Amino acid sequence: xxxxxxxxxxxxxxxxxxxxxxxxxxxxxTSPPLGLPxxxxxxxxxxxxxxxxxxxxxxxDKRFSSTGTVACANCHVTDKAFTDSPLKTSEGIKKLTGxxxxxxxxxxxxxxxxxxxxxxxxxxxxxxxxFVNPVEMGLKNHDPxxxxxxxxxxxxxxxxxxxxxxxNAITMKEVTQAIASFERTKVSGNSPFDVYYFGGVQxxxxxxxxxxxxxxxxxxxxxSCHRVEQNTALFTDNRFHxxxxxxxxxxxxxxxxxxxxxxxxxTLAEVDxxxxxxxxxxELGRFxxxxxxxxxxxxxxxxLRNIAVTAPYMHDGSLATLKEVIVHYNNGGxxxxxxxxxxxxxxxxxxxxxxxxxxxxxxxxxxxxxSPEFAKAPAPAKADGR
Amino acid sequence: MTRTTxxxxxxxxxxxxxxxxxxxxxVELAFADTSKNFTFxxxxxxxxxxxxxxxxxxxxxxxxxxxxxxxNLLVPKPEFVVFxxxxxxxxxxxxxxxxxxxxxxxxxxxxxxxxxHDYYYDLGEYWSKLYGPHHYSWDHKGVHFVVLNSVxxxxxxxxxxxxxxxxxxxxxxxxxxxxxxxxxVGEKQREWLKADLAKVAKDxxxxxxxxxxxxxxxxGWNFWxxxxxxxxxxxxxxxxxxxxxxxxxxxxxxxxxxxxxxxxMATAWPWPYPQTYAQAKQALPKLTIxxxxxxxxxxxxxxxxxxxxxxxxxxxxxxxxxxxxNRTVAFNPKTGQPEDSMFQDPARxxxxxxxx
Numbered sequence: 162x163x164x165x166x167x168x169x170x171x172x173x174x175x176x177x178x179x180x181x182x183x184x185x186x187x188x189x190x191t192s193p194p195l196g197l198p199x200x201x202x203x204x205x206x207x208x209x210x211x212x213x214x215x216x217x218x219x220x221x222d223k224r225f226s227s228t229g230t231v232a233c234a235n236c237h238v239t240d241k242a243f244t245d246s247p248l249k250t251s252e253g254i255k256k257l258t259g260x261x262x263x264x265x266x267x268x269x270x271x272x273x274x275x276x277x278x279x280x281x282x283x284x285x286x287x288x289x290x291x292f293v294n295p296v297e298m299g300l301k302n303h304d305p306x307x308x309x310x311x312x313x314x315x316x317x318x319x320x321x322x323x324x325x326x327x328x329n330a331i332t333m334k335e336v337t338q339a340i341a342s343f344e345r346t347k348v349s350g351n352s353p354f355d356v357y358y359f360g361g362v363q364x365x366x367x368x369x370x371x372x373x374x375x376x377x378x379x380x381x382x383x384x385s386c387h388r389v390e391q392n393t394a395l396f397t398d399n400r401f402h403x404x405x406x407x408x409x410x411x412x413x414x415x416x417x418x419x420x421x422x423x424x425x426x427x428t429l430a431e432v433d434x435x436x437x438x439x440x441x442x443x444e445l446g447r448f449x450x451x452x453x454x455x456x457x458x459x460x461x462x463x464x465l466r467n468i469a470v471t472a473p474y475m476h477d478g479s480l481a482t483l484k485e486v487i488v489h490y491n492n493g494g495x496x497x498x499x500x501x502x503x504x505x506x507x508x509x510x511x512x513x514x515x516x517x518x519x520x521x522x523x524x525x526x527x528x529x530x531x532s533p534e535f536a537k538a539p540a541p542a543k544a545d546g547r
Numbered sequence: 548m549t550r551t552t553x554x555x556x557x558x559x560x561x562x563x564x565x566x567x568x569x570x571x572x573x574v575e576l577a578f579a580d581t582s583k584n585f586t587f588x589x590x591x592x593x594x595x596x597x598x599x600x601x602x603x604x605x606x607x608x609x610x611x612x613x614x615x616x617x618x619n620l621l622v623p624k625p626e627f628v629v630f631x632x633x634x635x636x637x638x639x640x641x642x643x644x645x646x647x648x649x650x651x652x653x654x655x656x657x658x659x660x661x662x663x664h665d666y667y668y669d670l671g672e673y674w675s676k677l678y679g680p681h682h683y684s685w686d687h688k689g690v691h692f693v694v695l696n697s698v699x700x701x702x703x704x705x706x707x708x709x710x711x712x713x714x715x716x717x718x719x720x721x722x723x724x725x726x727x728x729x730x731x732v733g734e735k736q737r738e739w740l741k742a743d744l745a746k747v748a749k750d751x752x753x754x755x756x757x758x759x760x761x762x763x764x765x766x767g768w769n770f771w772x773x774x775x776x777x778x779x780x781x782x783x784x785x786x787x788x789x790x791x792x793x794x795x796x797x798x799x800x801x802x803x804x805x806x807x808x809x810x811x812m813a814t815a816w817p818w819p820y821p822q823t824y825a826q827a828k829q830a831l832p833k834l835t836i837x838x839x840x841x842x843x844x845x846x847x848x849x850x851x852x853x854x855x856x857x858x859x860x861x862x863x864x865x866x867x868x869x870x871x872x873n874r875t876v877a878f879n880p881k882t883g884q885p886e887d888s889m890f891q892d893p894a895r896x897x898x899x900x901x902x903x
Binding site: 454507 | 605606609613615617619620622844845847848867869870
């Protein structure tokens with residue numbers, strides 16, 4: 162048993178050495194960036210420098226959209242911590258917009274489910290869907306992608322080198338494995354908080370940030386979902402919660418919408434199209450995936466790393482600033498104080514009784530979660546930004 | 548044969564998928580004659596608690612509101628809903644009205660059971676204005692349903708002991724309270740039950756709802772009905788008897804001869820499992836905290852509901868638990884007792900938590 166564990170660590174070390182060589186986001190050396198756990202790479206898709214480079218090329222290729230204008234990178238922009246801040250919801254082909262705010266690719270390697278409603282089990286599966294969503298990259302099916310990667314000389318060389326495959330042997334499995342491998346290099350820690358909390362450097366945080374961390378862990382109850390462990394912090398529990406965003410606006414429509422889903426057994430591909438096409442359907446959250454009433458209005462806990470540079474916030478981008486987010490939670494799950502909470506609100510959400518100064522301290526704390534490589538990203542959106 | 552019938556029923560209706568996570572009880576009755584199949588939901592132990600003026604304990608409110616809202620979304624629709632008692636915490640008009648307003652949002656016919664928290668302030672007087680008699684029965688698609696008030700105690704305790712109704716209520720609300728008194732159905736109600744069942748054929752499945760268990764589990768917390776044996780004697784002649792009770796805020800199941808006993812979950816808070824009733828003296832510490840949750844952050848954790856298949860007169864409870872793994876406790880015809888479909892095998896049981 163002990164021997165096995167030691168071996169596992171050695172393997173992680175080897176993987177991270179590789180990462181360090183190619184990924185600007187990863188720190189040098191054998192350890193993951195300060196504040197992050199060792200990365201678990203799926204056994205079926207090991208990281209290699211060539212595969213990562215191929216994935217990056219695919220990630221940036223605009224030809225994989227019906228108009229030739231949209232790549233993965235359109236909504237996951239390197240300089241914006243791999244989001245499309247300050248857009249509220251992402252813009253696909255022909256300026257069509259979906260219903261959800263682009264989540265960051267950074268540290269998505271640690272997510273146990275992907276998309277705001279967790280409808281994909283991993284990064285490999287996730288990469289399949291935006292290509293064929295009508296409001297994202299708009300392809301009818303994946304054939305045009307395969308046509309390109311099987312013919313384009315650069316791709317044929319790369320797929321041969323990475324997977325030993327050519328022609329019809331290249332499928333979306335290889336395409337998505339390469340993209341996922343690239344995305345797994347986007348790990349990022351080393352924030353002032355990491356330096357303070359895991360590195361023991363007391364001066365890394367301001368007094369307001371330190372007070373904010375105390376509120377984050379105690380009175381604010383934030384840490385229950387945005388987790389900080391003993392040696393690492395992903396700032397997510399990889400779970401789904403109804404926090405009163407989006408669902409609050411569609412209360413009268415819930416019975417009709419849920420009944421439709423319970424009667425018609427939609428496939429996940431249909432769910433993918435439906436939830437991005439219709440705002441009200443989108444607000445059902447994870448229920449659309451699981452058909453479990455416990456999941457009505459629930460969305461994945463996002464990581465808070467680099468949150469200060471990825472405004473606006475929440476699954477629908479409906480809150481423009483971090484302060485608005487804290488106020489929403491302080492109100493017990495409603496954006497406007499005094500409004501009624503929704504019937505399906507998560508049991509963890511309740512009024513917090515934070516003072517204005519405490520709200521500001523929490524915002525200050527979240528500004529300490531930005532990794533150095535993203536610290537110079539554009540300023541957060543203003544209320545009118547979209 | 549019978550199992551196939553139930554599976555087929557579930558297959559054709561898709562009920563399990565539709566109802567897999569509600570904080571209430573979904574009761575499903577399945578028979579060889581599928582035209583007799585029907586479902587009903589079960590919500591229990593809301594403990595609506597008045598603070599002052601228009602203020603009530605938010606957490607308990609949210610539990611009942613959520614259960615009602617989710618019940619209304621069920622597909623297929625349940626034919627009725629049972630509320631299993633303890634709508635109020637201290638039995639006041641304010642609490643019963645506030646809880647009653649939430650229950651009034653149900654889109655279905657409602658049957659209610661008296662709990663001790665509803666009863667001991669005014670001995671069920673205001674509750675009766677809202678919900679009618681304390682014990683009653685009805686037939687639905689070949690099943691005879693009975694509601695009993697199982698929380699009555701000795702007249703001397705009820706009428707002669709306490710300076711005020713509020714004090715009486717408080718004394719009965721506490722666990723491990725030496726001033727408490729055991730619950731019972733009472734002779735008058737037992738006579739009524741005998742007369743009621745006299746009209747019912749012995750092969751008609753019975754479903755009996757009581758607040759406290761009609762079996763003896765743990766006296767210190769009134770997980771107990773003092774005249775349980777007498778009530779069981781009245782039920783014993785019937786081929787298939789199912790007793791469903793609230794009060795315990797946890798999953799329990801037991802078989803006594805032909806009688807299956809199953810508890811339902813609370814919407815308010817969980818109780819820990821009591822030390823199994825033992826005649827020997829115990830040195831275990833008494834319970835002094837109001838709740839014990841696996842995850843204290845999630846106020847709905849360890850609350851929940853269940854829906855119940857009754858297959859040829861035997862119940863299978865499907866527990867749907869917020870933030871938890873769903874469980875099924877079903878009557879196993881081979882062993883003749885209810886069993887947990889996943890955790891009955893000792894090798895698959897989850898060890899209790901020992902750290903904090």
